[in-house]
Amino acid sequence: MNSSYVATVPAYPELPSLLSAAPAASAWESHLTQRVVPYLEQVWLRHYRMAQSVGEIVAVSQTQVAAQFTYLFDIGPDRLIAAWGISRGRFAGARDNSRIRSYPISTRPVYHAGHAISHRLGGGADINLVPQLGAVNTGPFQTLERQASKTPGSLYFTYWMYNQQGNKAWVPSRTQQGLLIRNTQPDIRVFKN
Numbered sequence: 001m002n003s004s005y006v007a008t009v010p011a012y013p014e015l016p017s018l019l020s021a022a023p024a025a026s027a028w029e030s031h032l033t034q035r036v037v038p039y040l041e042q043v044w045l046r047h048y049r050m051a052q053s054v055g056e057i058v059a060v061s062q063t064q065v066a067a068q069f070t071y072l073f074d075i076g077p078d079r080l081i082a083a084w085g086i087s088r089g090r091f092a093g094a095r096d097n098s099r100i101r102s103y104p105i106s107t108r109p110v111y112h113a114g115h116a117i118s119h120r121l122g123g124g125a126d127i128n129l130v131p132q133l134g135a136v137n138t139g140p141f142q143t144l145e146r147q148a149s150k151t152p153g154s155l156y157f158t159y160w161m162y163n164q165q166g167n168k169a170w171v172p173s174r175t176q177q178g179l180l181i182r183n184t185q186p187d188i189r190v191f192k193n
Helices: 003-007 015-020 025-048 097-101 142-149
Strands: 057-064 067-074 079-086 111-115 129-133 155-161 174-180 187-192
Touching: 015 025, 025 057, 025 067, 025 079, 025 155, 142 155, 142 174, 142 187
Parallel strands: none
Antiparallel strands: 057 067, 067 079, 079 155, 111 129, 155 174, 174 187
16 A cells, blocks of 8 residues: 555645635536536545555446435445535435445444435435444534535535555545535545544
8 A cells, every 4th residue: 555645635725716716606516516526536536546456446426316426436445435415405315224234344333334425415325335433423424414414505525545455445544524615615524434
């Protein structure tokens, strides 16, 4: 594993100028999808490719009710790289607990089947689930998830970093979580996992 990848987290030097150049509210979501998201993807992939073991990276979009989420997934080591979507407000649908319970984590309660996109935003199971420290998942990680669900039109994202290989290659070591709200500074946080 490349030590530069393990020791760093993505930085977004162009993000403030992209957000300050945001158009009127009616064009905000279009600005996010056409200018901001491609920039974020570029930063994530550049950082992720510093790792030595990169397989085949695919982008998968899923529509859940009125919201659409996109996932960057590395097929080689079978792990999620990033997930993002524009908030449509709080999702009121039922949680698929049977899918979550069957998620392959053997160290519960240390790790949970964490949601890359929270259920309260409409995130589902399967590709959206990652091994996440329970103390983070049910604690500080919920702050931005709640804020995103209260702010329709905001862009919520998670970026997952890995420093293990072999049979633990799919367990993230750190997570970067972000929320972009029109006319505010980006709120980006990093959590150890």
